[in-house]
Amino acid sequence: DLFTNNIAYVQIGFDALSIPLDKVPYLSLVGNLVLGMGTRKHSYMEISQLLGIHTGGLRSWHFTSTKINDHKSLLSRIFFSGKGLMENLDHLFDIWDEVILEYDFNNPKRLVEIIKSSKASMEDSILSSGNHYVLSRLNSYQSLLGQYNELTDGISYYRFLETLLDRAEKNPDEVAEEFKGITQSLFTKENIFVNITAPESDYKKIEKRVLSLTQKLPAKKQTPAILKFETGPVNEAFLTASSVQFVGKGTNLFELGMEYSGRFDVLNAVLRTCFLWDRVRVQGGAYGSQSSFDSYSGDYGLVSYRDPNLTETLDIYDQIGDYLENLDISDKELTKILIGCVGRLDPPMTADRKGSASMVEYLTGKTYELKQKRRDELLSTRLEDIKSFAGLFRKIKESGNVCVLGNEEKIKKSKNRFEHLVKVFD
Template identity: 25%
Template sequence: AYVDLIFNLPKLSLKELLLLPLFSSLVTDIGAGKRNYIENLNFIQACTGGISSEIFLNVQTDDFDNIVPSISISSKALYRNADMMFSLIKDIVENPIFSDRSRIKECLLQQYTYLENSIVQHSMSWATSLSQSSLSPAGFLSSKFNGIDYLNNLREIINDLDKNVEKLIEELSALKEKVFCVNRADLVISSNGDFYKNLKKNNFYSLLDLKFKDLSPFSKSFEIEKIKSQPTFISSPVAFTSSSYRAIGFSHKDSPALLIASKLFGNKILHKKIREEGGAYGSGATYSPTIGLFSFFGYRDPHISSTLQAFKFAIEEISNGNFIDTDIDEAKLGIIQKTDVPISPGARAMTAYLWLKANKTDKMRQEFRDKILSANKEDIIKAVKNNLLNQIDDAITSTFCSKELFDKEMPKL
């Protein structure tokens, strides 16, 4: 059985929001209930297939500036261990032991060491999230939660860990009171019918007996930090570059055609210009209708200037109609292969729940798929002209590279 307990976030300050990813990463790695972290780890390994916490932004389908964030505790276990899994989830929600100073320090140092040693491996995703960070609330928080900003915040804590850990423990404990057992919770279960009947018969092993308190629901109370195009210097002989645009959301009529265009950019132009001619390891374009943001990227790239020129050239070429029907069919096939991929049994309930949270109905998803298949050349040209060509010089660019490479490329930028 797969179980997710999800809490909608209440209204939080920006400082509390920025602490949330650290809270989420720690809450299942410390002690809980009456067990210290070693006892809890042994309990997790003996009774479950693992337990984790995750943050969801739940971007609304009809308005990608509207988010309804939530935090989950997720686990899976054999049916015979269901009572212990539910007990574990309840212990973590009600009594996570943030007071274990040495364990908190150990987890922080492990995270910090891993991230510091894998900056190059994360550079492409971090460059993309940073370039998107001032374009929407979801882009802003995604960058803060999962990007270079998270490492920078962690570095500040680690720089004077003995001094900072006491205050951090207080803040984490206070945050727990705000994000767990507030207003209501949703319990999402993937299992067979007989197991679910047994769960109901046993009152979900007291998990439904959680005591809730009322707090104001989430509302966006923070200002998005506006950034300009910028380099981030790392120890790498090659660049990881991303340019992003604020585009359109899932419900916009041009969205399916713009998604096709993202594939055409990569297949028709970027691969040849950036990889074959420029010598980069890879390149492409990504468009997420869910968050309404469009990004171009080039990674492990010996160039920066020519790559940025290729991004603009791709927009101009597709908006001028320099592609054929075979290119469109190939792009559609690539998209449909991803949208129609089977969902694993364990993920089905949570996937359906997240669609529900985003107000993305089955009818809307089917209509979007149908529009992808029916889109023609004129639709694609129109979508690119209306949503990218009209702001071609307004992209926000982030590149992760060495200072030497940037200085070499600077005269051409």
């Protein structure tokens, strides 16, 4: 119940845990096909025009996470997010009903276009945002969520797109049938989940259209698929023609026995703004670096961005334990860091962002009481609390995995640091 200036923000999601492991990579494209291939009534161009005339847009995205305090659980939903003025609500839901219930994948040329476009976008992204793919690969070494996300958004997914494009060009009907089977498994009454952000006075009108759509979906019982991931290679280096590297090292902190508290956020801020900034960026010449922690899954990764170095950066990561043990910062500096952390905890948000954040907290089990506990832990952090993490980072030094994406010649000079060298592009 929020003031939205007469705009309805609606997110309709479908549980994807019934999709078997070999079909999981298809999930990243399902939304693009549903919204981008047209229906039995309208072409994809006509659907796009209708959305532009009557709504604020309709987009799809794949949400994955674990639940709070259960890092071995898995959440996976395909969402369609739409917005429109309340006076155009019926137009929005008429289009929604059509794309969900009357999608049409029988357009081989358009099918190949969408797959080809996705592959081309990933090629550009791998070269320009290699840190994302290095972090994804690191996470796949160490958690169920990481393995799942690698299949839908990592280098493994790029490999899938290469194969899928070849198949779609040779036999588009077969590929279209596979996507159709996945949508039929997804779009059921049992799977649907709806998040509405609007004033209470508008809720009944939106609910009526949601219930109408739900009643039209098939009542098909789905059982969660058994996801048995094979143990793959670790400590990989991915070779490209790039002149820079994206250098990563990480592990799962929950598996190392760490219990997450708000104090870790302060530690992370110290590493980002002090140690990594000075050593990797200023002295090392990298464009940037990150210390990334997923408080749901426990996955942790240190990754540099457009880094001229490789082994030097990995050595810097291994020095964090010693740095923390000898850390000495003033109370004034620590207070500035705490203020920055609180700013990230409570950023200003628009109504639709508040609605989305509330939905994620509901799905993952993140309560107000837990958020307040984390905030209290953060605000009470002292220098000794930060220094106490030195032992944890010594464990990461010894047992952490590494992953690098970058210049082929540079990587081959340091090949003894890796177990596998893999060319990204043929």
